[in-house]
Structures are given as C-alpha cells and as structure tokens.
Amino acid sequence: MKIVVIGNGMVGFKFCRKLVERKVPGLELVVFGEERLPAYDRVHLSSYFDGKSAADLLLAPKSWYTDNGVRLHLGDPVHHISPGLQTVTAKSGITEPYDILVFATGSSAFVPPMPGTDQKGVFVYRTLDDLDHMKTAARKARRAAVIGGGLLGLEAAKSCLDLGIADTTIVEYAPRLMPRQIDQNGSAILQQQLETLGLKIRTNAYTTAILGDGTATGVGFEDGSSIPADMIVISAGIRPRDELAASAGLETGSRGGIVVNDRMQTTHANIYAIGECALYQHIIYGLVAPGYEMADIAIDNILGGNRTFGGFDMSTKLKLVGVDVASFGDPFPPPDSCRVIVFEDQVAGVYKRINMTGDGQYLLGGILIGDASAYNMLLQKVKNKMKITGKPEDELLGARSTGEAAAGALGLPPDAMICSCESVSKSAICQAVEDGHETFNAVKKCTGASTSCGGCAPMVKDLITYTLKSQGKYVRNVLCEHFGYSRQELFDLIKIRSLHSYDEVLDSIGHGDGCEVCKPAVSSILASLWGDMILAKGNDTAQDSNDRYLANIQKGGTYSVVPRIPGGEITPQKLMAIGRIAEKYNLYTKITGGQRIDMFGAHVGDLPLIWEELIAEGFESGHAYGKALRTVKSCVGSTWCRFGLHDSVSYAIRVEERYRGLRAPHKIKSAVSGCIRECAEAQSKDFGIIATEKGWNLYVCGNGGSKPQHALLLAADLDSETCIQYIDRFLMFYIKTADPLTRTATWLNKMEGGIDYLRNVVVKDSLGIAGELEREMQALVDSYKCEWREVVETPALRKRFTHFVDAPEEKDPSVKFEQLREQKKAVEWK
Amino acid sequence: MSPITKEKTNWFFACKVEDVPANGGVCVKYKNEQIALFHFARRGEWYASQNLCPHRRQMALSRGMIGAQAGEPKVACPFHKKTFSLADGRCLSDEHECAIKVYPVKLEEDRIYIGVDGGKETSAVPA
Ligand SMILES: Cc1cc2nc3c(=O)[nH]c(=O)nc-3n(C[C@H](O)[C@H](O)[C@H](O)COP(=O)(O)OP(=O)(O)OC[C@H]3O[C@@H](n4cnc5c(N)ncnc54)[C@H](O)[C@@H]3O)c2cc1C
Ligand code: SF4
C-alpha cells in the first residue's frame, strides 16, 4: 500500500508517527511539506522568542524520517492532484502515484480584505519563517499593533514584548478579549492583568485599513481614528488550506475546509483529510488534540478498522504573559438552563466561573483566569459527567493541596482521559505503573502522556504515586541513583554519623560514584551542619560549579563578582572603590534587584586579584553564587522617611549580617520595610519584615521570580529579639526538612497543614525542637568566615583559579566581548 | 580496564597528577585546542575530552562536576547541566545533542599524557 501525505505539520507528522508504529508490511509512505523545516511544535511557536531554537522545536529530527523509511520532500508543495489517475504532482515536478491520499495541509492566517495589508511591516503569526521575519523587523520597530484579541493575537502580542517592543497595542473588534472562550467579567480581569504588564488594549475597534505608503505606519479604524505602529501583526483567525482539494473537485465548505465524514474521508473514499484543514459537521477544529484524534481515526480506517470521530472537546488552557487562562466544557450555556457560580478577586487578578445543571448535580463547563490549577480536575468532571458530591462551591475553591487533587484524580473512572493531547487514559497510566514504569519519565516514555503540552503532568505524577501506594509500595522521594534517601533523611543520617566530606557520606550511606544531583545537595547539607569552609580539600569538587569558583559563570565563560552590601547601604568611599576596581579589570557594572552592585565579565584567573582588592577595601563575599542567603533589601526607613515607623535599614543590616553565608536547599532572599507602604517589597521574599506601631510583622515563604507568591504572616508585632529568634527557627527548620532546590514557597505549599502547622512549630514550638534549632543556627552564625578571604589568603586554593593548568598566566582566548552602550557585554551564544 | 594505545596515537605531556583536583577537572592547552582533563580519583581513572560544550559552544566542561550514571563516567556542563559520557562522549541527558570528542590518557609515574590523533576509543587507564 502506498500512502501520500500532503503537509508535514503537527497533525501530518502525528499521522506518520502513529502509522510507522503500526509496522504495516509493504507500506510505502511519502510526505510533501511546503515549509523548509520538518514538522515542528507550532503550539509552542512563541517560545522561539523566549530562548528555544528551531531545532528545539522540531517534533523529530530529519533522520527520524529516513530511519523509518518515510520519504520526505521538504520545501516542495503539492501543486496538482489527479483523483482519476491517483497521482500528485509537486512544484519540483515530482509525480507520485498513491493508493491513499491524506490532506494534512492545516490552515493559514486569515488576512481580512482591506487596503494596505501587503506593505512592509505587516506580518502574520503562523510559521517559523513568519517569526524570523518579525525578529528582523523588530530591531527597528518601536510600536507594534496586533489585530485580533483572540488566543493567537494575545500570544503574538506577548512575542512583541519579548522582542523588545514595549509599546504594543492589541486591537479587537468585539467588546472584549478572547470573545469566543471567555465572558465579559473574565475578559475584564484578563485585560486588567495584561495592562499591568504593559500591553495596551483597544476593544470595540473595527480595523478598516493598514496605513502607510509601502511601509506600514499605523492602523486605521472605522470611526476615522488611527494609531501609529511600525510593526503590525494580523491575527484575525485562520483560513483552512483547502485550495488544492477544491481544485481537484473535492467538496469544501462555504467558509473553507475540506468536508469529511466521521471516518475522515473526503468525498473521495480513498482521500482523507485531517487536522486544521478538515471540516467535520461544519466545524474546523483549530487545536492539536482533536487533530491528533483525527489522525488516529484515519489510520484505523485506512487499515480496515471502523472507528469514528464524534466531535471533540474544545477546552483550552494556556499561560499568557504569566497569566493562566482556561476555558472548558461549555463556557457560557444559555442562562435559563443552568446555575452559575462566580468567584472574583480583582486585586489578585483571579476570576473563576463554573456552570452547572439547574439541579446543581453536574458540571457543564467554565472559565478560569489567573489561577487555572483546578483545570484538569474540572475538565475531567465535565468530560466524564461525574456527579458533584460535595458543596458546589467546593468545585471552585477546593482541591488546593496536592493531596486532595490526587484524591480527585483517583476518583476518576478508569477510562477518563488524563492526557487529551495524546489520548492517554487513567487506566493506561495506572497499568504502566503496575508494569514497572515507576517514575514520571518512564511513564511519559511508555504511554506518551505529558509529552505534548505537559498540562497533565501533575495528575500523571499523582497517579503514579497513588498507584504505587495502592500496591503497598512505599513511595520514596529519593535524591538520585546514588542515595536511597530523601534530603531530610540524609540530613539526619549525616548528622548522626558525624560525616564531614562528600566521599565519607557516599562511602558510608550511598553507592556508586555520585553525580551532579547528589554532590551539591550533600555539600549543602555539610555546609548547613558544620559550617566548614566549602572549598576544604576533598569537598571542593563536590560543590556545584559556581560554588567551586565562588562566582556565577556567565555567558561566554567569564564570572560575575558580587560583594555583599548589607541592607543596600554603602558609603561613597566604597562606591568609588567598586568603580575603581571594575574599571581596572574591565568589568561591566549593574545595580541588581537586591540592592547591590554586580560586576560582570571577570576572567577566572582575575577573580582572586579582584577579591583581594575588594577585601582590602572592606568588602566581603556576597554569596551570589551559592544556594545561600542573598540579600536583605531595605527601604530607607525612619531615619529619613517621613512615614517610617522604625529604622528598617539598621534592622536589615543586622539580619543580613546574621545570616550571611548561610547555606540552604535553595537561595534565600529577605527584605525589611519601615512601614506598611512596603517599599522594600518584603512580602515577595522568603522572609520579610514590616514595621508596625508596636514592633515587626514577620512574613514567610513568599516568592518573586517565575511563580510569584505572597508571603504569609507568621507572627505579628514582635520585638526585635523575638523576631530574630523566630527567623532562626524558621530558617533552620527549612534547611533541615526541605527537598533540594526547593524554595521556601514550594516547601510550604507541600507541607501538610501549611502555614498553621509551620506557625505551631516556629511560634508555639509544637515539636519541642525550638531550642535545638536556635542552637544550631547560632553555631552556624558563629562559624561564619568570608570564603573569598580564605581563598585570597591560601595559596593552594588560589592556584585553582586558572583557565589553563599548563599555562596559568594565559586567559581563555575564546572569551569575546562586544560593546553595548558604554560598557562591554558577552558575545551572544549559538 | 587496560589502556587502548593505538600505534599512531601521539602522546603529549599535559601536567602532573598533583595539578588536577581529585574528582574534578582542569583545562589543558594543546596547540590551539582546549582539552578537559578529569581525575576520577574514586575510581582511580583519568579521562579527557574536548573542553567545548556543544550545547551553546562554551569552553566549560573542565569546570563541570563529574559523576556516574549506572556506572558510566560522565561530566555535567556548568551552564545547563547537560551530561556527557566520558567513556564515549555521547550526550546522556539529551539524545538530540551532539557528542563530544574524548581522548585517551596515560600515566607515567606522576606525569599525565593525553593522546591526540585517532584517540576515539575508551580512554580509561588504571592509575
Ligand atoms: C502561535 C500559535 C499558537 C497555538 N497554540 C495552540 C495551543 O495552545 N493549543 C492548541 O491545541 N493549538 C494551538 N495552536 C494551533 C495548532 O498549532 C494547530 O491546531 C496545529 O498545528 C494543526 O496541525 P495541522 O497539521 O493540521 O496544520 P499545520 O501544523 O499548520 O501543518 C500544515 C502544514 O501543511 C503545509 N502545507 C499546506 N499546503 C501544502 C501543500 N499543498 N503541499 C505541501 N504542504 C502543504 C503547511 O505549510 C504546513 O506546514 C496554535 C497555533 C499557533 C500558530
Ligand atoms: S516602607 Fe514606609 S518607611 Fe519605608 S520608605 Fe516606604 S513609606 Fe518610608
């Protein structure tokens, strides 16, 4: 049998992969693709502007096709088909006969008919080539306009921001963003969130022309108004690629799409159409999951089966500029037939709506904005028509800790689709675990679950844990193949046995030769327990590479130098010293978010020289390279500020000097604000302190970064001594019990009992360990030494800071810099 | 394990044993090349590979942590922690990543030699 596939996009590729897996004897498979690259992950197209390369996005390398006997013609679109002769002819002139022909031509961006769309500076957002063009144009562009406020338009707008165009406007015809997926109130919250991120939004705006005289200069609207823009991205919907099918006489829809029946056959029985070009019951399915299902159905029917397509759920979940947006089931059913529950928090930017049947028994669908953590669970309840058992509002607000969510996944029927991208059911995942695939990666590989969008990963992990537990297996959260213990268990064992070096630990309680996971984890435990110098002999090479060089490696292989500036307070003399030293060693300087000064671009061999001078000027290591206390930010406080209640700077310095150099499972940040106006942003820190009339409020487990989380109040109105006492206990408890590379926020999220439990331990001493925690912390505080001073003063340690062992005075000749503004920068990598 | 010494292998003197930290690496300059040399002291083995990490083309592997995966010796790049086998150079953490070149190493008393030219085979030598 010879099958020819037209189109090598996401669905066309899936068709090939699934067909190859069936190992059909005598199969000949030929694929024509119009684009110059083999199939890539269009769903994550935007990540191309976010660090991913084209190669990263490929669904399979070119060799996959050759290895599996698939003949792939790239950059060669099919121009003609002849259903009578059963042949296709491509642009290059190649003609191939077929037994079965499959259309997987996808769709193209729809460009509304209006003047000016063919000018320079006008783009669509569909292929890697489109993105390359945008990338080039963005260097000169200053203002962007995205026409279309739907899912793709919002992604395109985010990409404009990523490309450095801060002035980006989204133009939408409807009165709200994402009109097809979410309702007015949800849109309002989304809009507000996007606006705080700097996007401009203009709704109720009907675009009538792209302005310009050959090069776009702006967008004109029906009411006569216009906005200026030199980069315009049109994202006004999609247009199925049915032109070839239509010219061959296949039936197509009036608004585009190749008409198919429920077996994916077109009006010619041996010609199939799948993915975004196929029109099934007047619907184009513009998502990958239904396209993948269509590929499955087509294969089944081609090979003699009779599975049929029964439509597909169009639920979606995505993250837009860091904002979760999800819509599932029926997001807005007719109001008279259903009950609606809405939760809205304008400050946090969260909006949730669920629709239930009139009797409150079943879930119909809903919308989640700002927090879509419940998406999977709710979607499953809709799809599986599960009865609502508890109070209906629990569906909206409940299932917050992982424990409950897992119980939820367990409650699903065996045939519930956990991974809808790859159609993997709950029973398939549980079966895989029972068959011995006991880790997330093993289950991923064996079932394919979580390999596409990854949205189901938490559910898959929970199912693995629960299946193992139900088999009576103790689920151990072990460090790596060299240690059969969790970090907390290791901590206790190392302490009880009084082990002092990585090798001792490996020899007495581990096996094998160690790796890049257990080495830094054990080193961190050793540092937290004994406070020994981390580069002491035998422990130096067990440190994470940055710890080993007491500096962060940066692009190009040079290092950054970050002296400690406690509380962000610095004298003019010290400022000048930094300036002088940075100039002498040709370093790039920048003020950090943590109120200190980073110096970049130091050769490894210069590090001891630079630090020698810094130490002579009274500086010490800032531990920016370690999983350790970073900075304690402070606002100016009562010494100068007219609102200040206490001296936040003095207190921040005291706190920073107490915990400097403290090693922990992950980095720790802190801040002190002089009053409730919170200029130091203490509530986004691992621990934050805010002055009150009566003393200090202590907040813990906040986080900035990629997963912002507000810190929670641990105790209020503390005097300065008690506050330090609580911080001692809190930090030491974290250091002893957290998993490696877990920030305090995640640690708390996983803690059974949450903040109440933590408060009991720290404030009420429910475990009776407070005294011990304080003593341990005091011992660490007492053993503090500046690591850089030790290196500078110890010739044997200094000697390790060279690039070439056989030419110590030579610098790495591959290090190159470029000029940017008045300073240097690392040369961009690959 | 025995040293694989092909006759055409060209041995050059790299450094002395004491110059390399136990269970860590150093970078050796050979003509215009940079070679990472590792002393796997736990196993009494020496390995050498190109210093360039193929991922983002950074001269960094000599500063990486070494270790083992199911007994196979490996190094982790300090930049993004991709790991490469020190036995045959293939990338262990990402099947699509390019392999690195590995070189044989031999020890004469306390002097370490690295073999260039045709040295693609296993390079482990008992110390
Ligand atoms: C920016 C962006 C974000 C998206 N986000 C999501 C998301 O979050 N979730 C989701 O489910 N979906 C998302 N989608 C939609 C998803 O990418 C599509 O549903 C999916 O790619 C459709 O697959 P397909 O194979 O049908 O079409 P395509 O992937 O478009 O592939 C069709 C291929 O056929 C080629 N072709 C056309 N005509 C010919 C011819 N005559 N000869 C040879 N080749 C031809 C085309 O050049 C193209 O390469 C997104 C799309 C975009 C653009
Ligand atoms: S937090 Fe209060 S005391 Fe500190 S600078 Fe802001 S207003 Fe002043």
Ligand code: FES
């Ligand atoms: S540069 Fe080596 S892993 Fe990225």
